[in-house]
Amino acid sequence: MFSFDLLLDAVVLGVLLGCFYAAVSLGLSVAFGLLDVPHVAHPAFLVLASYAVYVLNEHYGIDPLLAGLLITPFLFVLGLAAYRLYYETFEKRGSDAGVRGIAFFFGIAFIIEVLIILQFGVDQRSVTATYIGKAWRIGDMRIPFRLLVAFAVAAGLTILLALYLSKTFMGRAIRAVAQDQEALRLMGANPIRIKQWAFGIATAVLGISGALLIIVAPVDPTLDRAYIGRTFCVVVMAGLGSMTGTLVAAIILGVAESIVLTLFGASWAPAISFAMLLGVLAVRPQGLFGRRS
Amino acid sequence: MERRTLLGGTIATAVLGLTFGLTSAALAQQPPIKIGMSMAQTGGLAGGGKASQLGIEIWRDDVNAKGGLLGRKVELIVYDDKSSASETPAIYSKLLDVDKVDILFAPYATVPTAPLMPMVKQRGLLLMGNFSFQVNSKVGHDMWFNNAPWGPADSWAASFLELGQKAGGKTVALLSADQEFAQNLAVTARDVAKRMNMPVVFDQAYPPNTVEFSSILRALKAAKPDIVYVASYPPDSAGILRAVNEIGIGDNVKIFGGGMVGLQFGAVMENLGSLLNGVVNYNTWLPEPSMINEGTKAFFEKYTKRAIEAKVDPLGYYLAPFGYASGEMLEQAVKAVGSLDQKALAKYLRENEHKTIVGPISFSADGERKESATLQAQFRGVVDKNIDQFRKPGTQVILFPEKMKSGDLISPFEAARK
Numbered sequence: 001m002f003s004f005d006l007l008l009d010a011v012v013l014g015v016l017l018g019c020f021y022a023a024v025s026l027g028l029s030v031a032f033g034l035l036d037v038p039h040v041a042h043p044a045f046l047v048l049a050s051y052a053v054y055v056l057n058e059h060y061g062i063d064p065l066l067a068g069l070l071i072t073p074f075l076f077v078l079g080l081a082a083y084r085l086y087y088e089t090f091e092k093r094g095s096d097a098g099v100r101g102i103a104f105f106f107g108i109a110f111i112i113e114v115l116i117i118l119q120f121g122v123d124q125r126s127v128t129a130t131y132i133g134k135a136w137r138i139g140d141m142r143i144p145f146r147l148l149v150a151f152a153v154a155a156g157l158t159i160l161l162a163l164y165l166s167k168t169f170m171g172r173a174i175r176a177v178a179q180d181q182e183a184l185r186l187m188g189a190n191p192i193r194i195k196q197w198a199f200g201i202a203t204a205v206l207g208i209s210g211a212l213l214i215i216v217a218p219v220d221p222t223l224d225r226a227y228i229g230r231t232f233c234v235v236v237m238a239g240l241g242s243m244t245g246t247l248v249a250a251i252i253l254g255v256a257e258s259i260v261l262t263l264f265g266a267s268w269a270p271a272i273s274f275a276m277l278l279g280v281l282a283v284r285p286q287g288l289f290g291r292r293s
Numbered sequence: 294m295e296r297r298t299l300l301g302g303t304i305a306t307a308v309l310g311l312t313f314g315l316t317s318a319a320l321a322q323q324p325p326i327k328i329g330m331s332m333a334q335t336g337g338l339a340g341g342g343k344a345s346q347l348g349i350e351i352w353r354d355d356v357n358a359k360g361g362l363l364g365r366k367v368e369l370i371v372y373d374d375k376s377s378a379s380e381t382p383a384i385y386s387k388l389l390d391v392d393k394v395d396i397l398f399a400p401y402a403t404v405p406t407a408p409l410m411p412m413v414k415q416r417g418l419l420l421m422g423n424f425s426f427q428v429n430s431k432v433g434h435d436m437w438f439n440n441a442p443w444g445p446a447d448s449w450a451a452s453f454l455e456l457g458q459k460a461g462g463k464t465v466a467l468l469s470a471d472q473e474f475a476q477n478l479a480v481t482a483r484d485v486a487k488r489m490n491m492p493v494v495f496d497q498a499y500p501p502n503t504v505e506f507s508s509i510l511r512a513l514k515a516a517k518p519d520i521v522y523v524a525s526y527p528p529d530s531a532g533i534l535r536a537v538n539e540i541g542i543g544d545n546v547k548i549f550g551g552g553m554v555g556l557q558f559g560a561v562m563e564n565l566g567s568l569l570n571g572v573v574n575y576n577t578w579l580p581e582p583s584m585i586n587e588g589t590k591a592f593f594e595k596y597t598k599r600a601i602e603a604k605v606d607p608l609g610y611y612l613a614p615f616g617y618a619s620g621e622m623l624e625q626a627v628k629a630v631g632s633l634d635q636k637a638l639a640k641y642l643r644e645n646e647h648k649t650i651v652g653p654i655s656f657s658a659d660g661e662r663k664e665s666a667t668l669q670a671q672f673r674g675v676v677d678k679n680i681d682q683f684r685k686p687g688t689q690v691i692l693f694p695e696k697m698k699s700g701d702l703i704s705p706f707e708a709a710r711k
Contacts, residue, residue: 121604122339123560135539266499
């Protein structure tokens, strides 16, 4: 049955859901979109960050968002180390092409998954905060606060990353290495160090993203598998490397998913998302906001 | 003469001793009885799978302490199926052809078990089922025995919808996960609703990996159902209840729940806390006075200690005692038959009632329980972050079946949540 109230609800919830998708995809937008690293372990790092947030919340009572900020420096260092390992074992030897690079990150993802299981067991974990479990009531509409938090944080994170990449020296260097690594080398800069730094940034962002993940829903060690398709879909649809594009693409995906879930039937939701991705790639192979190479 | 007698005696003693020693050694060296299975140790079903495995391991240790089966030790060979249906056929082929196991136990849950059914039927093998739902309904294998208390296919949905109808419910909403188990439940719920003349005003299957349920719940609420029957899997159940709490479900809903997997597990229950209040959901065993006996007391004493070490469900009510019961049934069958002949074991299991810690079990022709012992229980007075409250009677009041009932339904749902 169709009603405008229901449609309005679906659009509002879709925008909020889309912002959450953007927040969990931004790191991948840097790692895969800008650096061309097939980082399929991105959602596993995300889940790892969620568990770190869980520990800080459960044992020390720290707010999940603050906990996400606190773990950011550690994730940055983890990102630096992960890229160095990838570079030394694969990229340096020229064996990063095709499935081999993907296999490396799949391996990392499985290791993370198993480590989480060994440490925390297989049960779902969640956090507590004043904004979880309550909703903002506007007439008949109720908007979960946790999704409003995701909306605000995703918007803030996108603006911060976009500003960092366009206004700072290091940010511009990262964009440069994404465009032409060899040119950068000819100018005397070390593209590997820049890429390593960028990978660190991509992983550090997961502190806040991981906090949002566990705020929005409980997490379990294998949750990363549910996000591989979704995050890559957002990044590719956005156009590789575009931060604002990532936000817009995620919102489009969220709204489409929400409308389909509400009005047409839940079974169609994943099909619609990926049909949209294929449609965008057919019309604009470089993605919605990507530059034609 | 004396010397010859002494010599003869020595030889006789030596020969006897040697023979006795050889016999003992031969007994000790008898190969163990191998029981093979896969179990969800990772993935969405792992919370249940690991608890179920612990229940079976406790039985193994108990039976081995009593001298094993047929004078042989019992050994379990278990592989992780990652909660996936695609893993189990290869694992069970390996168990049979490489590990050469003697008996097969099924993996936990419907989805990983379903692809095994044609294989065990083709090879004529006994399979002790482990909480699947209706996996044998189309295959018709006569050597399948499910340890779950489900009983006839429609009894699960029927008990829930009857409770709703008695509370004044006239219309039904069905929300189910888009996979084997939940769809089986949804099919029977549709049939039962039709039989009871209750129109289904909302009927949706959501895909696995759905992250956010607010939109679905909003659509469900708009349909204004009286009875909401949910068939969900563990990762989704928590998301659905959280969305219900935020979005609301409508004042007209008399009863909510029914088939939500996950709300039987300690960690999930502890996490959801007060969000559980009012939900009526299926269960298998609860610490209500009508269900506790000496066997379950002894079992849970062992389970509670080992669950901490094994990092599995600290309560373990849902699956673990039934894993133990599977072992008890096999033990009784092997003792009665006196061999591991699969056909003879299946015949014994089919034709007799078996005494287990979860009560007497007897099977109908399809290998499911003759009579349903599936509980419908309502969460009451649950507070946040307290696992121990679930060990006491009263937090999950049994509404069905009648002989185990420990209270009446509080309805409507919104009133029961307070």
